[in-house]
Amino acid sequence: MPSAVRHFTTTLAESPEPVTDRRGMPPRRIARPASRITVGRIALYLGLIACAFVMLFPFLWTVVTSITPGGTLSQGPTLFVKNPTLDAYRTLFATLPMWRIVLNSFAVAVVATVLQLITGSMAGYAFGRMSFRGRGVVFGAYLATLMVPLQVLVVPLFIEMKVLTLQDTYFSLLAPSMASALGVFLLKQAIEALPRELDEAAVIDGAGHLRIFTTIVLPLIRPSLATVAILAFMASWNSFLWPLVVIRSPELMTLPLGLSALHGQYTTAWDVVMAGSVVSIIPIAVVYVLAQRHIIAGLAHTGIK
Amino acid sequence: MTTATAQPAPVTARRVRHTRGLPGDRGWRNAFWVLVFLLPSAVPLLLFTVIPMGASIWVSLHKWNLISAPKYAGVDNYVRLLHDPQTGKLFLHTLGYIAGYLPLVYLGGLGLAVMLNKKLAGRTFFRAAVFLPVITSWVVVALVWQWLLNPANGVVNAVLGALHLGQPGWWTDPDWAMPSIILASAWKDLGFVMVIMLAGLQAIPSELQEAATVDGATGWQRFRRITLPLLSPSSFFVVVISLINGLQVFDQVFVMTGGGPQGATQVVVGQIYNLTFRYGRAGDAAALSWLLFVLILVITAAQLAGQRRWVTHA
Numbered sequence: 001m002p003s004a005v006r007h008f009t010t011t012l013a014e015s016p017e018p019v020t021d022r023r024g025m026p027p028r029r030i031a032r033p034a035s036r037i038t039v040g041r042i043a044l045y046l047g048l049i050a051c052a053f054v055m056l057f058p059f060l061w062t063v064v065t066s067i068t069p070g071g072t073l074s075q076g077p078t079l080f081v082k083n084p085t086l087d088a089y090r091t092l093f094a095t096l097p098m099w100r101i102v103l104n105s106f107a108v109a110v111v112a113t114v115l116q117l118i119t120g121s122m123a124g125y126a127f128g129r130m131s132f133r134g135r136g137v138v139f140g141a142y143l144a145t146l147m148v149p150l151q152v153l154v155v156p157l158f159i160e161m162k163v164l165t166l167q168d169t170y171f172s173l174l175a176p177s178m179a180s181a182l183g184v185f186l187l188k189q190a191i192e193a194l195p196r197e198l199d200e201a202a203v204i205d206g207a208g209h210l211r212i213f214t215t216i217v218l219p220l221i222r223p224s225l226a227t228v229a230i231l232a233f234m235a236s237w238n239s240f241l242w243p244l245v246v247i248r249s250p251e252l253m254t255l256p257l258g259l260s261a262l263h264g265q266y267t268t269a270w271d272v273v274m275a276g277s278v279v280s281i282i283p284i285a286v287v288y289v290l291a292q293r294h295i296i297a298g299l300a301h302t303g304i305k
Numbered sequence: 306m307t308t309a310t311a312q313p314a315p316v317t318a319r320r321v322r323h324t325r326g327l328p329g330d331r332g333w334r335n336a337f338w339v340l341v342f343l344l345p346s347a348v349p350l351l352l353f354t355v356i357p358m359g360a361s362i363w364v365s366l367h368k369w370n371l372i373s374a375p376k377y378a379g380v381d382n383y384v385r386l387l388h389d390p391q392t393g394k395l396f397l398h399t400l401g402y403i404a405g406y407l408p409l410v411y412l413g414g415l416g417l418a419v420m421l422n423k424k425l426a427g428r429t430f431f432r433a434a435v436f437l438p439v440i441t442s443w444v445v446v447a448l449v450w451q452w453l454l455n456p457a458n459g460v461v462n463a464v465l466g467a468l469h470l471g472q473p474g475w476w477t478d479p480d481w482a483m484p485s486i487i488l489a490s491a492w493k494d495l496g497f498v499m500v501i502m503l504a505g506l507q508a509i510p511s512e513l514q515e516a517a518t519v520d521g522a523t524g525w526q527r528f529r530r531i532t533l534p535l536l537s538p539s540s541f542f543v544v545v546i547s548l549i550n551g552l553q554v555f556d557q558v559f560v561m562t563g564g565g566p567q568g569a570t571q572v573v574v575g576q577i578y579n580l581t582f583r584y585g586r587a588g589d590a591a592a593l594s595w596l597l598f599v600l601i602l603v604i605t606a607a608q609l610a611g612q613r614r615w616v617t618h619a
Contacts, residue, residue: 151555
């Protein structure tokens with residue numbers, strides 16, 4: 001599977017044209033009428049530009065709205081704002097502890113990701129490398145939890161948090177995302193694909209499970225760890241239903257929840273709501289720009305099998 | 306005492322396995338390490354998935370508003386749900402959402418993947434543009450689209466007005482509310498489907514396409530006879546994921562319409578939320594989540610069974 005990721009990422013980047021084919025001949029070119037290619041190309045580009053416009057315009061509009069003076073919004077939208085203002089952002093930061101909320105979102109997503117990587121890789125090692133009675137049954141039980149969506153669990157999980165008096169805490173935000181069966185599954189697959197000779201050699205050198213796991217297995221499954229990390233981070237960053245159910249205090253809110261609360265308060269103040277949207281898009285857009293290749297490859301990875 | 310009689314068997318079993326496992330895999334030491342590696346994931350899964358799941362059956366058999374003591378109600382909650390015409394509507398709205406959303410994202414994602422699989426300048430830019438909504442959270446997507454599709458001063462109606470076309474009430478109109486949600490959802494997920502289909506396209510050996518071209522196949526014939534069949538694993542994945550996610554649709558509905566107007570967009574998970582936190586009917590909510598769960602299981606099983614029939618591998 002790591003090879004699948006590598007294959008995908010390399011083909012995503014411009015793959016070099018083969019200079020020769022398998023028999024050492026120069027690559028055959030199938031001639032096509034030149035005019036058809038150019039007309040087709042132009043149509044293709046026009047189509048793609050239209051698509052890109054549809055995909056990007058809402059973001060542009062969000063930014064434009066957030067700097068439009070509130071009073072002029074009701075007169076209908078304009079792309080070129082006459083007196084751009086940051087008033088909406090001032091209202092936003094005065095209404096909600098936005099810095100705290102952004103930080104919460106990041107902290108919860110990072111902790112959830114780290115926890116899922118630790119719990120997932122350890123369980124993956126146990127299922128992929130250790131022999132014990134009932135391994136198949138236990139692994140089956142793990143997979144069975146994959147079938148249960150959070151939406152179905154929300155009511156009993158909320159009751160559980162209430163009974164444990166843990167609702168409205170950071171712990172309750174993290175509780176359902178400490179371990180993910182999908183992560184265990186992906187990492188077990190990756191660990192099983194590693195050659196056994198590696199750890200057998202380490203055993204001869206006197207290494208135990210802990211050393212094999214940390215010094216041999218973990219470095220070799222990095223691509224799969226990246227996939228699991230991306231899935232975990234995005235799931236936590238976007239999670240809405242569970243925080244909505246379990247969090248009440250503004251200081252514990254994550255971005256989706258804060259935005260929803262903002263929307264409830266300013267139903268018609270679109271400049272403020274859009275300012276909130278801009279603030280919540282920026283951090284994840286930065287993460288995306290930094291890790292674009294890994295994110296796309298990671299998501300594609302979940303689809304190949 | 307039963308443990309004492311059962312003990313010898315595992316020892317032999319372990320010995321047999323020992324010959325195949327690592328030299329250290331034996332007895333209590335092995336059991337200790339297995340626990341060390343498994344407990345960090347097993348404990349949270351047990352506490353926050355398995356136990357709530359079991360508790361949910363218990364809750365579904367009670368009348369409970371989460372404040373006073375729960376009262377045992379047997380299968381009353383289920384019977385009431387199955388007789389309530391509202392339940393059918395919930396599932397109908399949810400399926401209506403899927404019926405609108407799935408063709409849009411599938412055909413759109415496939416089309417974009419085919420276009421972006423060609424070598425062309427600016428390909429990275431186009432891919433990034435299409436993918437940007439995927440990383441944006443549902444709440445933001447819902448808010449932005451609620452503003453774009455604002456009937457009074459939204460930009461979409463402004464453009465439609467300038468073109469002298471009809472200006473629908475979008476999410477404020479019972480007939481247009483679900484299409485508005487579908488539009489926003491498809492916009493968000495298009496990039497995800499594109500990435501999956503692109504990965505599928507790139508897994509197709511180029512020799513096949515070249516051979517077909519040499520044999521005189523037209524572009525459409527190659528797409529229809531080679532690309533589409535060999536994309537079936539990716540298509541299958543997209544359909545399964547979309548169906549399962551579609552059945553659980555909530556965030557965008559909650560933010561854009563809150564289930565309205567006049568209940569026109571009330572979906573299953575939205576009703577689970579309302580029953581629990583608005584109407585204090587946790588028992589009914591738990592019963593409804595079990596109905597949803599069974600439906601998800603049935604669809605997943607049906608699709609896994611159907612997979613063999615219509616998925617072609619290269």
